Structures are given as structure tokens and as C-alpha cells.
Amino acid sequence: MTQAPPSIAPASGKLAILLPGLGAVSTTFIAGIEAILQGLGRPIGSLTQMGRVRLGKRTEMKVPLIKEFVPLASLDDLVFGSWDCVPDNAYEAALKAGVLEPTLIEKLRSKLEAIQPWTAAFDQKFVQKLHGTHCKRGTRRALAEQIGNDIDAFLKKTGASRAVMIWCGSTEVFTQSGPHHASLAALEKALDHDEQAIAPSILYAYAALTRGIPYANGAPNLTVDIPAMQELANQTHAPIAGKDFKTGQTLMKTILAPGLRARHLGIRGWYSTNILGNRDGEVLDDPQSFKTKEVSKLSVLGTILQPELNPELYSDLYHKVCINYYPPRGDNKEGWDNIDIFGWLGYAMQIKIDFLCRDSILAAPIVLDLALFLDLAKRAGLKGIQEWLSFYLKSPMVKEGLYPEHNLFHQEMKLMNTLRWMMGETQITHLGIDYYQA
Amino acid sequence: MTQAPPSIAPASGKLAILLPGLGAVSTTFIAGIEAILQGLGRPIGSLTQMGRVRLGKRTEMKVPLIKEFVPLASLDDLVFGSWDCVPDNAYEAALKAGVLEPTLIEKLRSKLEAIQPWTAAFDQKFVQKLHGTHCKRGTRRALAEQIGNDIDAFLKKTGASRAVMIWCGSTEVFTQSGPHHASLAALEKALDHDEQAIAPSILYAYAALTRGIPYANGAPNLTVDIPAMQELANQTHAPIAGKDFKTGQTLMKTILAPGLRARHLGIRGWYSTNILGNRDGEVLDDPQSFKTKEVSKLSVLGTILQPELNPELYSDLYHKVCINYYPPRGDNKEGWDNIDIFGWLGYAMQIKIDFLCRDSILAAPIVLDLALFLDLAKRAGLKGIQEWLSFYLKSPMVKEGLYPEHNLFHQEMKLMNTLRWMMGETQITHLGIDYYQA
Amino acid sequence: MTQAPPSIAPASGKLAILLPGLGAVSTTFIAGIEAILQGLGRPIGSLTQMGRVRLGKRTEMKVPLIKEFVPLASLDDLVFGSWDCVPDNAYEAALKAGVLEPTLIEKLRSKLEAIQPWTAAFDQKFVQKLHGTHCKRGTRRALAEQIGNDIDAFLKKTGASRAVMIWCGSTEVFTQSGPHHASLAALEKALDHDEQAIAPSILYAYAALTRGIPYANGAPNLTVDIPAMQELANQTHAPIAGKDFKTGQTLMKTILAPGLRARHLGIRGWYSTNILGNRDGEVLDDPQSFKTKEVSKLSVLGTILQPELNPELYSDLYHKVCINYYPPRGDNKEGWDNIDIFGWLGYAMQIKIDFLCRDSILAAPIVLDLALFLDLAKRAGLKGIQEWLSFYLKSPMVKEGLYPEHNLFHQEMKLMNTLRWMMGETQITHLGIDYYQA
């Protein structure tokens, strides 16, 4: 690798975490940070807090904590701002979400009550199952400006030196990249003309990126994965990442598929169904929003399995993904997969996976890691797409001309080697022939 | 990496595949090779036959087949020899094993009938559930010599230029490395004294290694993972690998555990049970043989999860492995796993995996790959432990002072980067920062 | 019970089995009968062939075979006639269905080839995913007459003394009982006016019932469960039964739900999903046909659980049924259920059931039993709805004013006690207090 490591500014001062959407994910994240600071819980699932990075040779046993290896913002420097189309404060929203135990929420009550969401830029055409009662009014341009004003005022009030925005709102209806998204100039014009085809999520990202604030997209919406936004991010030196937090079933899929591929076992079919009963489940009960999610969920197998290179193994794969709203479960999602595989001489085998997971519990540490790593990237002078954060996302963004990496282990390697590169450490290849030929 | 690539002798002439044990795995392997040569099936699951290796940058799309990238023996150059304590020829043994469809076996009948096993070096103390009726007689030393004579005669008869031995026999009772195993001199002396503690499997390996023939151990037996054998392998320039083919449940475990570890999800318990009804199941119904297998199966989680580095996540893990002989299933093993995990703030989740697999179907391509890669290693001048073949094994051997890699994806990376290194290609690190900073 | 047992005519002569639909179920049934007659298989799943009935006290051990207790037609007296909108004979259709092994079908080839379907009364509006190429032409009245002619000619040709018709065709689109179905007169008029709302399945049943031939409905179609047909059946003394063969998942549901109910465990949710890849799966991929099936599948829990009597336990039950067309599986359906139950003080528990079943293998013995029992009912002078055959059906028909019994064990008791009643034996109540008070 010839690229020299970047120089990285220190993480001094407060870091504002800006969260469009104050629902199950955001409140689990915020309440979790408070609980961790008070010693009531541990940040399980977070690489930035608990992860280690191996340096040097296997025999050296040099494996520092990531947070002691790279300069990250400290948890007690975080301050939280949020928007929502429902006026509940974070305490009320956390109780409604039903993810964390009421006794824990009660202990954090005053901290959570202090987080009152700003009005949302909401348009029901984009989220048909929700009814906004706490919304901004105005043209698309005006809405973007109001969001920007919310940000500016919050930074001033808190004295935060830096900010990061992580979309934790709902899945919008399916849209495709069009002429309004094709360039920054076209987008600016669309905003000026109050073009209704511009999704609300874009307005939040626009407000952040114009201020050079990093942005990550936790939903499968079309937001920063359009040319206009990438142009803007490069102009303002803002790192971006997206899209769609990789949590339950898709996480499992990007763990298992690389394993089957590694062993060159063929796959005839992969059937995935989900039952969940939270707001997310209700929103996805709308076929338009489900379409957006489905595209994101279906995409992962292609680049892991590369059927064009392995047609005998993967070209006939029948991949089906279902999501069913099932209220008895609340936030405790369950994903059931059936995988029809075949081996030596074509003999058939089956794998079934039942994952009793918790959506927001899996998403919260991703919000934290994306926030801290995007802030690191910003301080390291990195801008635009941060492919090394693919690890956290169902539909990772990549530079034009590259195929995305969905294999969780290639993503992990990329993330870890990026950290090593940032700090001037040797890349790890797992060759290790030197141990035997010394 | 400073090690220069080796020079590799061409794969000319016939390659003898020597198989102690002519049961389900061996017959599925041999019949499969014949079926593939006759166009009746495809070598699914074999990297040497179907795998590709990515070279250079992601944008170059250079992904040749492995068998066109490194010089491997061709399938039609393989000849098969075997030993078994039952006198059935490969046709009879394949029918009894019940793995392949009788109609397929019928088509290969004459080829299979020609493979008549040599008498085995068998000692019932080491495999209590089997009753040998087709056995050699003599002291330990004499048995080793008889095996050697079988090999020499076979090479002469077939004109094979090279040979590889792959243990496909049963799991022996649990034994630990002792003074007889501590050095080659001690082992020689034990053979001379007809020491009954020397397991039959060691006699086969001894016969192979003294001839410089590579050896891989498909069972969890203590065989080449003792100082005496490694000394011998280094002396005669024989590559060795072991031990215990990584097939169903443990394969799944070394796929899934790295994924959970990557995401820093904690694990409280991992319960694994297996039902199988083949000869393997019957042998493992003996507590002594099960002990050998259990140790092998339990070992994998430790170095993947590294509880010493992640005590909050993995130090309380309760790991239980059961195997139950269940005749209704025959060779169609079923592995059921329950994994109790926890995430953000300690919230509990569960994963259940039901793997309806086929033991010998998964093992057969491993036999093939180990044979061809060990032969490649031999021609490349590599000797002793071939850690890069860990990918195929439940309990990979490593040089003293190193911990084994059980993570399937580190193993895959090691294997692929070893092939790249052998051919003088650049190592892949998945950093990829150059795409974005060009 | 005061009703006197009926007198039963003997089962002499041939019995014609008339099957609308010559697909997977019909061919598995017909080929199975031939295989059984030739000693190539056993009629597993058939009460008429393998079942026994307990008579008298537990201590008497009097448990004759049903077929030796009641006078049933013998398997070698059966002759088969069928209609299909595809011209394949039973041999070709059986191969396409992919249920039975080709080697078995080959052995029965000449018998199966002799069964050439008559042209079907087909209307694509009622089965949108199929394309009929082997169809009758004419008005609804004319089609019914042509079906009748097929029957008359077949009885004449084979010399059969009796006949039974069992619908084994596809699921039609959802329709509701309307004015055309309200009386026999209205139906006659609708036929005369070539009313297109009359489903093809009704034409087959009409042709059978006008001849006094018993009819059972294996699909969830609206056919004999309309007043017009019941009027006709009573007029012509034809027994009828329906509807929808109770095979995989619903069978399991009517086994398990009575057990949970018996123990008074509450149920919050029951999620059922199915994957199947046969023609049935393809037809049900059409939302209109699925609706018909869904109504049938959802109905079973109500009368088993009686939420009106047990509101604390069952009134909030969320019941969801999905069917997904998944080609990799063919006829080997898989049903996965998740059941959220609660016990003492409301504590939650879960049950998951994965049923790897075979649709036609489960349906074939039902066809046989319904045919033989309906023929018995006819000879016993029973007419109209045969509720005692509910045991075999997802949506059992009952007399107006009665609720249907879905509990498989009440259905079994009803069937067995009906057989006892027919032969003048004592009813079984399982009281048994006399054993202890003698």
C-alpha cells in the first residue's frame, strides 16, 4: 500500500449526535449511552467501545482496544438532538418502544425527558402508515433551512465543536434515482421549485452536508446514494456512509453465505421470513415501503456468491424475502431462514436458522460506531463515501465502478486494515508463511 | 512478506491416493471421482476443481480457476488404494454406506469392484464398536512394515510417480501424547518393543512419512500431531496436515462464531447436538471414541472468540456438544444448535440452527482438496505442518508457539494468500483505500 | 343414542373413482393403489386399509381392522376415471408431478398410461395461473351434460356398479354463496342461462349428484357447501363431504390447538408460513386463489379454541397464514409455525414447528378413505352432509345451526363412534369408572 497514513485531529470538545427519528432505535441508543455512563450496562455490540485490533505478528499478542488505538470521541462528550413527527420526548418514546425494561428507563428518566424532538420534515406520501402530528411546514427548500436552523441552534446551545447525523427514521416508499438527483445543481433547483418528489430524508442529509457534517443512512431510503449528495459531500469535505443498518436476518445472511461460498457449496434456494410487531413492522406492512426494504435485503447475496463466476453453484438460486407484521412480538423480531444447498455430485442438504433477535438492541451499537467512526474520518480528512464502514450496512455505498462487498468478513478485514493504515501499522494478510520458513 | 515464492515441480504422472478406511467417506470420494470423470456429477464443494482466486485489484476482474492458477494433479491421473478391517470391495462398501443412490453406484460398478482393500492394521482396543475380520497380524513394527509393503507394491503396480495418504478411518479412543510420542527415536523404540499403546493410525502415518509421502488426518485421532511424527516429516520432506475433517456442525460453528465475534455480540451458551445413524455414529456411541471427538469439537470456539481478550463477552460461555446414535437417519446427519447471545446492555437473544447435512457428501471434496494441495506442497518443497490447509480441519495443527486459527474466514484468507504467494502474486488485504485516494 | 343402526348393502361389483384433476394428488393416489395391489408399497395413512377400531372394554382387547368390521369396497374393485385441462395421461402426469420415484412409476407404466383424462370443463377466470389446452366447449348447462356423459360412458365401459367423485383439481378463485346458489331451482336456471359466475367445480358436482353419486371436495372451493347442492344431494340420496383435504400445516394445527386448549394455555399469536414449489403452489401464488385457501386455513382455530367461551385465553389471538411459491422444493412442502403461548400468571412461552411434509403423500390416503367411506355411507342409506368425515377436511361441512368440529380428536371420536353405531356396537366414552367400582 503506497497511500500514506492521514494526520488526524484530536477529538476535543463535545460531539453532537443528530438523529432524525426518535423511535425505538434512537431511544435505545440514547438511553443506552446514559446507562453505560452511569454503570448500568455495557456497550455490547460496539467495536469502538469493546473491540480490539490485532497488530503485528500472531506471536506478539499485541491487541489494543480500538478506542486506545485510534483517537475517538469519548462517550461523555456526546450530546443528542433529534427530530420526530410525534411530539413524545425520549422518555415517553422509549416507554412506547417497549425495547428496554421500564425499570431501567425510569432510572434514566430526567436525562431522557430533557430530549424533546424538534418538529419533523414529514410527508405522509413517503411513509404511508404513519400520521405526523409534530411537523414543520413550508416548501422543500424552507424545510431544509429549518432543519439547518435546528442544527445551528443546537450546536450553539451545547457548545459542541463537531456533529454527526445518523438517520434513524422510518423506511420511505421506494423511489429511484432521477434527474433531480443527478447533480447538485439539479437538486438545488428542485429544492427551489419545491419538487414533491424530493424525499424528506434528503432534506436532512442536505442540511447536514452543506455544513460539512458527516451523514450515515440507517434506512434503505434513497438519500445520500445519489450523485447530487456525493458531489455535495466532496465539496464540503463531509464523510458519508449508507445504507440500511445490518442487523438481524441480513447480518446472519452475510455471515453464512460467505461460509457456504468459501466451501463452494451450491445454493438452490434461500427463503427468509420475518415476524415483527414494532413501528418498523407496521411501516413495512405498506407494500411501497416494503419494496424499498426488499431491494436492500435481496441485494446481499449477489456479490457474495458471484453467480457469474460460479454459475454451476449459484446461478439458479431462488431468493425470497418476506416481512410480516405480527403484533404479539413487539420489537422482538424473529427471522426464519430455510436454505437449500447442495454438495458433492449435487446431493441436497438443508439449513434452517431461527434468529430470535431484538432489532433495536442490534441497531443501537451500530449508531454509536458509525457516529464515532464518521467523526474520526472527518478529523482524518477523509471525505465522501467511507467504504470501510460497509461492515455495518445492508447496502453499502461504493465508488462508481466498484462492486460492493457484502461478505461480512471482507468488510471486517477492510475496517480493521483501514484502522491499521490510519495509524501506520502493517496490514494483516493471514499468510503467515514466515512462521514456518524463518 | 519477504519470503520468496517457491519453485514448483510439474504434476506429471499418476498420483496414488492411499486411504486407510474404505467406508462411507472413502467410497463417496472414489465413486465421486469416477462419476465426475464420466460426466455423471460435478465436484461441488471442491476448491481445487471449482474454486477461483481473485488476483489484483477489484476493478481488474482477474479471477482464474485455482486449478488453472497453480499446477495440480489432474483427476484422471488419480489411482486409489485402501485398507479396511472389513473385506468388502469399494462397490459393496458404497452400497452398505447408503450415501449415494444405488442407481449411480451401479453405473460405476466395475471401477469400484476393482478396488479391493488390503488387510488392515486393526486393534479393537482402539475402536471398541467395530469387529475387524480382515486384518494383518504381527508386532507394531511388523504391521508398519506390511503397510509399507502394500504401498510399495501399489506404486509399482500402478506406475504412480507420487502418493498422498489421507486417513478416512474411524475415530480411535482418546489418547494423550506420551513419552513414546515425544521423539522419533522414542517412537522407533516403541515400535521395536511392540508397544501396545501405539495406535494403529500411527502405523499408517509412519509408513507414509518414512517414504516422504504427505499425510492428512481426517479423524480426531492423535497421529501426526506428536513430536515424533513432525520430526519424521521434516526429515523426509513430507507435508502433513490434520486433524478431523471440518464438515457439518463444526463447519457451521466456525462460520457463525466469527460473525458474532466480528460484531462483538456476547455469548452465554452454545448447545450443539447431533443425530446420525452411520458407522461413524455407532463408533462414537462408545464414550472413549466420543471423548476424542468431543475434545476436537469443543476446541474451536476458544481461539475464535479469545475470551482472554474479551472477558465480558465470552468468558462465561457454557459450551456443550452431544452426539447421539440415531439409526433412522443413516449417513444423513442432523445437527441442531442453540446459541444464547446477548447485545447492547446485555439484552438476550437466541439463534437456533438446524443443519440437515450429509456427512460423507461434505467430507468427500475435502479428501480431494487435501490430496491435491498436499501433493502441490510436496512439489513446492514445503514440508512439515501445512497450516494453510487449516481451512479443512476441525483441529488444525500449528507450529509450537502459535495458536491455531479456527475462524473459517481467516483460514480461507490464509489459503488464498498462500496460493497467491506461491505464484508470486500480490497479497489481498481488503484495505482498498487507494480506490478512493487515487 | 336412540338412532337404530342402518342396514348396509354389500360392496359387490366394481366401484368407479371419478377424479376431476389428474395432477399430483390424483396420480399419487392412483399409482399408489396399483403399487399396493402389486405389493410394491403399503397404504400408510389410510384408516380404511390399516386402521383398527376398539370395541367394548379396555380389558377385552377387541380391536379389529376397520375393513374387517365394516363392509368396504376392496382395492381390486376400484376403477379410475379423470378429467384434466392438460392432455397428459396418468403416467406422464405422475412423472411431471415429481412426487413418486421415477423407478416406481416406471414399474406401473402400462396401468398409468391407460388412464387418459377426459377434456375438462375449464374456465381460466377461476384458476388464473393455469392455461387449459384440453377443454370442453359449450354453455355451463352443456358442460355439465358432457361431464355426465363421460360418467355414464365410463360406468358402462367398466361395468362399475357404483361410483364416487372426489375433487382433486386446483383451488379456484374466492367466491361467495350468492343467489344462484341459494336453491336447486335457482342453480338450474343459472345453468340454463349460462351464468358465468357458476364455477366449473360446481358442474362436476352437479353431474355427479344428479346421478346420486357421492361427492367429496378436496379443495377449498365453494362447491357442495351451497344450499342448491345440499338440496340436490338429499333428493338423490347422495352423501356429500367437504371441503379441503386436511394435510400438512392445518393437520398439525388441529392436532396441536386442541392440546393447548385442553390444558387451558393461552395463545397470543399463531404465525404459519408455507413454502412449496408444485402446481398447487403456483396456483396459490395468485392472490384470488390464495384468498380461497386462506379463508379455509384461518377458520380452524375458532371452533377449537372458542374464544367466546375463553376470552382471557384466546380473544386476542393474532392468526396469520402465508403461502409462498418456492420452486426449489417441488411437491415437498415445508410448513413453519411459530406459536406464542402464555401460562400461569401470563408468562410467555413459544412453540416452533417445522414440518417437512409431502403434500400429495398426505393427500392420497385421504382420497382413498373418503371414496370408500362415502361409498359405505351410500350403501348404508345415509345422504347429504356426512359430518363424521370431518376428520379429513380443513373446512368441514355441517348442518345449519351446528358449529363445525375442527378438533382432530373430536373428529376421530365422531368417526369411530359412527362406525360403532353403524354396526350396533357400544359407544366409547373413556369414562371407565366401572373398572374401579366393579
Added chain:
Amino acid sequence: MTQAPPSIAPASGKLAILLPGLGAVSTTFIAGIEAILQGLGRPIGSLTQMGRVRLGKRTEMKVPLIKEFVPLASLDDLVFGSWDCVPDNAYEAALKAGVLEPTLIEKLRSKLEAIQPWTAAFDQKFVQKLHGTHCKRGTRRALAEQIGNDIDAFLKKTGASRAVMIWCGSTEVFTQSGPHHASLAALEKALDHDEQAIAPSILYAYAALTRGIPYANGAPNLTVDIPAMQELANQTHAPIAGKDFKTGQTLMKTILAPGLRARHLGIRGWYSTNILGNRDGEVLDDPQSFKTKEVSKLSVLGTILQPELNPELYSDLYHKVCINYYPPRGDNKEGWDNIDIFGWLGYAMQIKIDFLCRDSILAAPIVLDLALFLDLAKRAGLKGIQEWLSFYLKSPMVKEGLYPEHNLFHQEMKLMNTLRWMMGETQITHLGIDYYQA
């Protein structure tokens, strides 16, 4: 039925519930009763509290609550006494058991703290994994007398008019009925001689039965299923029932097996494994205690399937039951079953059931129902074995010469028809031919 209904004494005054063993089951039961009385929970799972009984014809819709149909003791008339080898009171024991939420236990604290166990008659030879610290001393005879004194004193103190004893203690090691058990005289002699082969559980039952107090056995121990005890029960007019509460996996087995049998589907194998982490799991980790449980669990399939009558379907069934101590789960047991079935022509299918249950939650309502029904039986003048309570038990006791009924639905019918008989109502047969022949 010629037996006249009994006359039943009213349920006036207090009823003492005597519980050997104050562990998870007892405390969940006692705390549950208190919670129900305070309106903090509902007696889900209890027929005596929530069940109804259908009377007369289906059209009459006469389905009173059982507790309004037969005269049962009221919940607020219950008083609780218990013995345990650990001195914890019911509050402490409930917290340790970890079944109920601490917040609920806290609300019931004073009521629970008042229940202080009496010292136990404990012998470690019979429960090898437990260490008693709160035990009586003396010969077998003396221990039985001390237990009797505890009972007498408790009845006097509480003023209870009646009592019932339900064994809720641990599973003892496997023992077989021997000469000491063969008659009451032999047992008396064994007590006099301090025969160490007499299990502690027998001493409790002896103390109860000599006082005419009904006894039910919730564990698989050999206790009242010996001739000596039945002789005693008949002498003192004490009703008895046993043995082994039918809760999780076995409950499921006696639901499912009757369904498969009803449909005449064959079964090749039934593999059952359990993971649980409570004290029960720890006790059963001892092979001797497991043996006792295993015999009880294995017995159920025989009389449900009757392989002697259905040899083609059930004579080759391979039945395997495993229990694994798995601490991560605590009282939340999980049972996984795989069932290999076959249908028409022998084609194979599979059923897998995963039951995430809660042992004590399922057992508590059984304790309640057995207590109230045994008290009813006593007041109705019934004595000795109460076969109609088989519904609640894994290994139901029956009169000599009868086979036990394990089919849950026959058991339910027997229970319900017994209640109908007691109150002079018509037996239900599910024939229902009169609806159609009126």
C-alpha cells in the same frame, strides 16, 4: 354406564396443601395463588379455575365453568405447608428459583416469608446432587412419624378441615418395586427395621395416607405406585394419583403422537433433547436420577401408538430422550424434538418441534388442579387410584390389568366424562348422528 353418581360432601372450611419440596414449582404455585387472590395475575393453565365443561347437545350451548359445575374448594380457603432440605422460606426460595419476576415476588413478600419449611426427611443417596442442611434425624419409622406430627400440628394451627399432599420435590434415583413394597405389612416391617432402601418420598406419602389424606406424586419416583401404598390408600379411603407432572416436552409428545396415530402415519424415530438450567436440571445431571426420569419419559409412546396392533407403522420406532444441564437457561427449559415419520407407500417426512417453555409455569396449575380434584374425589367417596387424573401425569397409574392411557385427548375425555358422571349428566360421545336423522 350403570354406576350411579356419587354423593359429594360440600367443600366447607380450609383446605391444607402439603408440599414436600419448596423449590421452583412450589413457590411458583404458592406465589401464584397469592397473586391471583390479589388480582395480580390469572390462573392460566388451570381447568379448575378457567375450564368449562360442555353439557348436553352441541346446539344447547350449555358450557358452565367447571368450578360452578362441581363443588371445589375455593382459592381463599387454601393454606400451605411445606418441607425442604434447605431452610429458605418461600420468599427466599422464590427469588432463588428465578421463575417469577422479582417485582412480583416483592409484592407478595410478607405472605411468602410466612411460609417457613419444616425440616425434610432427606437422604443424599437418593438425590446425589443435593446437599441437605435442614433435615430431620432418625430411623425411617421415626422420620415418618415426625412428618405426621408436622401435619397434625399444621392442621391444628390453621384449623383446616381437610388436607391434600402433592409431592413437588426432586427426582430420586431409580429404584424398582421390591419385597419391601409388596404389601402394607412388608412396608410396615421395613419401617420398623429402618430399611435404608425405603425412599424418603415414601415416608411422606405414608404419613399422609395413614391419615386418609389424598396424595399426588409430581416426580417420577417410585412412591404410591407400589402395592403397599395402594393397600393403605384403600384402607384409609384416600385417593391417590401419579406420577410425574406432564409439562413441556412430554406434554407435547402426548398431544402430537395421538394425532399421528389418528392419521395412521408411521414413525421411524423420535429424538427428544432438553436443555434446562434449574435445580431440576442439576439433579437430572446425575445418571441415577436421569434413569428414573428417562423411564417415565420413554413410556408414553407405547400405549399411544400400540405397536403390537400397528406393527407396520410403529414397531421399528427408535425413541431417544436426552436431558442436558445447561445453566444459561435457568428455569426456561427448551425441548427440541425431531420426528421421522412416513406416509403413503413409505415416503419419509420430518417434523421438528422447538418448545421454549417454562417448567414451573406449566407445573403450577397442575399442582392446583390435582389438589382441588383430589379433594373433590375424597369428598365424593372415591378412594385409591384416580385414573381420571391421568391427564396431568407422564406415567399415569392404573388398576392392575389395565393399560394406562397416555393419549392426552382420551385423558381429557375421561376427565370430562368423569365430571359429567359425578353430577349425573349424559356422557359425550361425539357421535352426533341424531342431528342428521332427527
